[in-house]
Amino acid sequence: MVVAILPAAGKGERLGESLPKQFLDLKGIPLLVRTLLAFEKAPQIDGIIIATHPLYLEHTENLIKSFNLRKVLKIVEGGTTRQRSVYQAVKIAPLETEVFLVHDAVRPFVPESLIKRVIEATRSYGASVPAIPVRDTLNLVKDHLVKANVPRENLFHIQTPQGIKANLLKTCLDEAIARGLEFTDESSLLTYFGHPVYVVEGSWLNFKITFKEDLILAEKLIDCKIETLF
């Protein structure tokens, strides 16, 4: 059984709206729903668990009902960090879950081909993440002055969904929470505990909506029928 976990409990502070960004309208469909639809359509996904913002539990339930999202198994309250939100979902996942796919609720343009290759690599290697290479020169900057160049040959932007064998993710999260360790994503968590994470090709389309300009870009991409680019 492959279960997608969507951490959707953030505040969206960097985007600057009063409504958390995952609930914002994106050309007539809430951002969270657009992301959910990608997983509803993916045949490799058997179920979805949403870790939502505690103040928007009923709102999330209503969205799932009104968009008839049948793969959603459970909606739980998220935590104070992304990692804790993921943990809340892992704890109540079905026992028959073989693979978790953890995907940011604010990455709506995830291609099905990318979901497929993360699952395949996870089955082979235990864990897998999508990544795209850094395209710009990277420099260390302090007080508006360039201090040093950072070689970018082996640097990548890590995306989601991040695939992990179910028992492995639960064990690592249990240990991290017990030790008070916090990681920004699952690949960092697993690497810390010495587990290999296999990198597969990501997609520039699969960007995370973080700032206002990301939302504007997303609306323009929908206008030009982004799904035809997948």
Ligand SMILES: Nc1ccn([C@@H]2O[C@H](COP(=O)(O)OP(=O)(O)OP(=O)(O)O)[C@@H](O)[C@H]2O)c(=O)n1
């Ligand atoms: N306590 C948290 C924090 C974040 N997330 C989720 O993790 C994903 C990636 O996080 P990010 O883009 O940082 O979202 P926010 O934390 O909402 O953004 P900000 O840092 O601007 O407040 C999002 O789907 C967000 O809802 C979560 O489930 N629980």
Ligand SMILES: C[C@](O)(CO)[C@H](O)COP(=O)(O)O
């Ligand atoms: C999980 C993630 O999207 C991988 O790149 C990233 O770590 C999320 O970071 P954020 O600060 O929670 O947006």
